[in-house]
Structure formats: structure tokens, C-alpha cells
Amino acid sequence: xxxxxxxxxxxxxxxxxxxxxxxxxxxxxxxxxxxxxxxxxxxxxxxxxxxxxxxxxxxxxxxxxxxxxxxxxxxxxxxxxxxxxxxxxxxxxxxxxxxxxxxxxxxxxxxxxxxxxxxxxxxxxxxxxxxxxxxxxxxxxxxxxxxxxxxxxxxxxxxxxxxxxxxxxxxxxxxxxxxxxxxxxxxxxxxxxxxxxxxxxxxxxx
Amino acid sequence: xxxxxxxxxxxxxxxxxxxxxxxxxxxxxxxxxxxxxxxxxxxxxxxxxxxxxxxxxxxxxxxxxxxxxxxxxxxxxxxxxxxxxxxxxxxxxxxxxxxxxxxxxxxxxxxxxxxxxxxxxxxxxxxxxxxxxxxxxxxxxxxxxxxxxxxxxxxxxxxxxxxxxxxxxxxxxxxxxxxxxxxxxxxxxxxxxxxxxxxxxxxxxxxxxxxxxxxxxxxxxxxxxxxxxxxxxxxxxxxxxxxxxxxxxxxxxxxxxxxxxxxxxxxxxxxxxxxxxxxxxx
Numbered sequence: 001x002x003x004x005x006x007x008x009x010x011x012x013x014x015x016x017x018x019x020x021x022x023x024x025x026x027x028x029x030x031x032x033x034x035x036x037x038x039x040x041x042x043x044x045x046x047x048x049x050x051x052x053x054x055x056x057x058x059x060x061x062x063x064x065x066x067x068x069x070x071x072x073x074x075x076x077x078x079x080x081x082x083x084x085x086x087x088x089x090x091x092x093x094x095x096x097x098x099x100x101x102x103x104x105x106x107x108x109x110x111x112x113x114x115x116x117x118x119x120x121x122x123x124x125x126x127x128x129x130x131x132x133x134x135x136x137x138x139x140x141x142x143x144x145x146x147x148x149x150x151x152x153x154x155x156x157x158x159x160x161x162x163x164x165x166x167x168x169x170x171x172x173x174x175x176x177x178x179x180x181x182x183x184x185x186x187x188x189x190x191x192x193x194x195x196x197x198x199x200x201x202x203x204x205x206x
Numbered sequence: 207x208x209x210x211x212x213x214x215x216x217x218x219x220x221x222x223x224x225x226x227x228x229x230x231x232x233x234x235x236x237x238x239x240x241x242x243x244x245x246x247x248x249x250x251x252x253x254x255x256x257x258x259x260x261x262x263x264x265x266x267x268x269x270x271x272x273x274x275x276x277x278x279x280x281x282x283x284x285x286x287x288x289x290x291x292x293x294x295x296x297x298x299x300x301x302x303x304x305x306x307x308x309x310x311x312x313x314x315x316x317x318x319x320x321x322x323x324x325x326x327x328x329x330x331x332x333x334x335x336x337x338x339x340x341x342x343x344x345x346x347x348x349x350x351x352x353x354x355x356x357x358x359x360x361x362x363x364x365x366x367x368x369x370x371x372x373x374x375x376x377x378x379x380x381x382x383x384x385x386x387x388x389x390x391x392x393x394x395x396x397x398x399x400x401x402x403x404x405x406x407x408x409x410x411x412x413x414x415x416x417x418x419x420x421x422x423x424x425x426x427x428x429x430x431x432x433x434x435x436x437x438x439x440x441x442x443x444x445x446x447x448x449x450x451x452x453x454x455x456x457x458x459x460x461x462x463x464x465x466x467x468x469x470x471x472x473x474x475x476x477x478x479x480x481x482x483x484x485x486x487x488x
Contacts, residue, residue, distance in 0.1 A: 163462065
């Protein structure tokens with residue numbers, strides 16, 4: 001009897017564990033995403049608020065972005081229908097330039113902020129990805145709410161601020177530029193090169 | 207009346223009347239010109255492309271009048287570069303932030319009647335109630351809107367305009383338009399006209415300096431609004447390869463999100479702190 005009840009207990013416990021893990025599986029994924037953004041955000045904010053020079057901040061942020069943001073994925077998305085039209089060499093060159101442009105865009109923002117903090121709100125599903133609501137608090141400025149879109153492999157693929165998706169806006173910018181330059185991907189590559197060169201001269205002049 | 211020389215008073219009135227007339231006539235002539243251009247000319251319209259991928263993109267951009275829009279955009283940006291932006295920069299340089307915040311509060315509060323009527327029109331009585339309460343509190347305790355007391359009391363500002371009201375009625379946006387006052391669409395342009403009609407400040411009687419006040423208020427609103435976006439627009443024009451397309455994309459996405467937010471807004475007629483308290487309890 002004791003044996004039976006023991007086995008029953010074990011079986012029951014096993015069933016409970018199975019059911020429990022099933023039911024918390026989606027919640028678990030959402031929790032992971034939340035933890036990921038919490039961790040990524042904490043690291044970013046720590047660098048932004050640290051009392052080191054701007055160039056050092058940029059150096060520290062760079063690996064963090066490379067690691068946590070799916071830059072290649074965003075780059076492919078931004079090229080839109082021209083990705084298929086581009087040759088492999090063009091694709092490679094474009095992605096290399098896109099890395100630089102994106103990292104520049106993020107590191108440019110670092111100098112603007114000091115004494116920032118953030119809170120994390122709801123995690124919702126956005127298609128296959130998770131959307132994490134985060135509110136950025138800056139001194140003497142109204143709080144800015146945004147959504148971080150995180151894919152299955154825990155990398156940031158998009159940020160939505162005031163209802164506008166950054167990658168979609170970028171994609172429409174690029175596709176309009178290409179369309180107005182005779183549908184040539186090389187025109188975009190040239191423009192990105194000019195943009196990076198301009199950025200470097202502006203940075204060295206400072 | 208006797209305290210003021212008669213001629214002077216009349217003079218002031220006619221000047222105010224003239225300026226109001228001039229404003230009206232420029233507005234309506236602008237409208238007439240753009241309508242004529244829209245109706246009569248086909249070179250301002252891009253024909254839909256044949257390629258299916260390009261067609262999908264064309265539909266997503268929703269901008270068949272792109273050639274015309276780009277002309278208006280270029281004109282607006284030239285005006286902005288040489289007139290509006292320098293003025294906005296000077297305003298930021300000369301006026302300290304707390305004063306600018308107060309003026310911003312006043313501009314927001316003075317627009318509250320328009321928000322109220324639009325909330326009513328959109329069938330959102332509770333939002334309308336919030337706008338009404340905001341107006342009453344801020345115009346009295348908030349010293350004519352300079353202090354946003356209503357926000358402190360748990361009634362933060364919410365936006366609404368004619369375009370969003372029409373959207374709530376299920377009216378589609380129609381093609382994208384770039385108007386002299388910024389990015390818009392057929393629907394939002396009509397909404398802008400409705401808002402002008404809903405704003406009580408456009409009905410102020412002549413005299414008492416009210417028309418001058420109205421002018422100052424409108425000018426102030428434009429300069430203040432521009433000053434809030436100095437850095438963003440600079441960054442956009444520097445970083446975007448095609449700023450026109452970037453503004454179009456961001457505007458369309460933001461409008462969609464705002465309209466969605468109003469549709470899903472089922473707030474109750476109680477201040478914000480009540481919800482917070484309830485949430486904490488259960």
C-alpha cells in the first residue's frame with residue numbers, strides 16, 4: 001500500500017511537473033526575453049552613466065551591440081526587395097557598411113544622455129518575436145516609451161518609438177533612395193560610404 | 207471708448223480685420239491652387255509600376271502624388287532652413303526651459319477645446335471628460351494654462367485631432383500629402399480644416415486685442431512646436447539618405463499607432479491615481 005501510494009505520488013508529481021512546465025513554457029520564454037533586455041539595458045545604462053570619456057564609452061558599447069543586436073538581420077530587412085537583386089559581393093559590402101552606419105548611429109546618441117535609468121513594462125508577442133516595453137527616464141525630460149523587438153535567438157531586431165519601427169523607416173528610406181537612383185544597389189553603397197566618411201571627418205574635427 | 211481716440215481704434219480694428227482676411231485668403235488660395243493642380247495635371251502623379259515587388263512598395267508608401275509632394279516638401283524645407291529653424295533656435299537660446307515649458311503647457315491647454323470636440327466626435331465620452339476637466343482646471347488654477355495642474359491631479363494630456371476622429375469613423379487615410387504645415391494625408395488635411403473650425407480661438411471678436419492674441423498664440427505655437435524638434439529634425443536630415451521618404455514613413459506609422467491607441471482606449475472617468483491604487487490592491 002505504501003509502495004503503491006508512493007508510486008502514485010511519484011507519478012502524480014511527474015504529471016504535475018510536466019503539466020506545469022507546459023503551462024509555464026510561454027511565460028518562461030517571455031521571462032527570458034525580459035531578463036535579456038533587463039541585462040542588456042543595465043549594461044548600456046552603466047556605460048552611459050559612467051564618468052569616462054565619450055570615446056571610451058563608444059569603445060565599450062561597441063562589443064555589447066555586436067553581441068546583442070542582430071545587425072545582419074536588420075541589414076537584410078532594410079535592403080528589402082533589393083536584397084535579392086544584389087550580387088553576393090554587393091550584399092557583403094553593404095552589410096559591412098551597414099554595421100558601421102548602425103554602430104555610428106547608436107554611439108552618436110551616447111553623448112546626449114547622462115543620469116538615465118529605465119523601467120521595463122509588459123512583454124507581448126509581436127508576430128514570432130517578443131516585444132518588450134521599456135521606458136527611458138532622463139533628467140528634466142519627459143519619459144520616452146519604446147518597444148524592443150527581440151527574436152527567438154535573443155537578439156534585438158527592432159526598436160519601436162512613438163509607433164514608428166526604426167527598421168521599417170530605414171527600409172523605406174533606403175528603398176526610396178535606390179528607386180530614385182535607377183534601382184541601383186551600388187548607388188546606395190556609394191551613399192553609405194559617403195555617410196561614413198562624413199561621419200569620420202566630423203568626429204575627428206571635434 | 208472716449209479714452210481712446212476714435213481714429214486709432216478704428217485703425218486697429220481694420221488692421222486686425224485685414225490681417226485676418228489676408229490669412230483667410232492665403233489659406234483658401236493655397237487650397238484652391240493645390241486642388242487645381244491635383245485636378246488638372248497628371249505629371250504630379252506617379253503611375254503605378256508594373257513590377258509586382260515595386261507595386262507592393264508603391265502601395266505601402268501610399269504616395270501617388272509624390273512629385274507634387276516633393277515640390278511642397280522642398281519649398282517647406284527651404285523656408286524652414288532660412289526662417290523657421292533660425293527663429294526656433296533663437297527662441298531656445300533666449301527663453302529658459304522652465305518658461306518654454308510653461309508656454310508649451312499654455313499652447314496645449316488652449317488646444318484642449320479642439321481635443322474635447324474631437325473626443326466627442328470620435329464617440330469617446332470619457333476621453334472628452336478628461337479633456338474638459340483639463341481645460342477647466344488649467345484655465346483657472348493653472349493660470350490660463352501656464353501650469354499643467356491637471357496633470358498633477360491625474361489627468362495627463364492626450365492628443366486628438368480631426369484626422370483621428372475621421373479615422374475612428376472608419377474613413378481611410380487616402381493618399382499621403384505633404385502640406386506646408388507638414389506631413390499629412392487627404393483625411394488628415396480635411397481633419398486639419400475641421401480642427402480650425404473647432405478651435406474657439408478662431409471665433410474671437412474683433413477688439414480687446416483678442417485677434418492680436420490669437421495671432422501671437424498661433425505664431426508662438428508654430429515656433430514652440432518647431433523648437434521641440436530641433437535636434438530630431440537636424441539628425442534626420444543628416445542621417446537619412448532620403449529625408450522625404452523617412453518623414454513619410456515615420457509619419458504614416460505614427461498616425462497608425464496613435465489611431466490604434468485611441469480605438470483601444472477604454473478609460474474610465476476617474477483620475478489616473480485611482481487606477482494605480484486599484485492595481486496595487488488587486
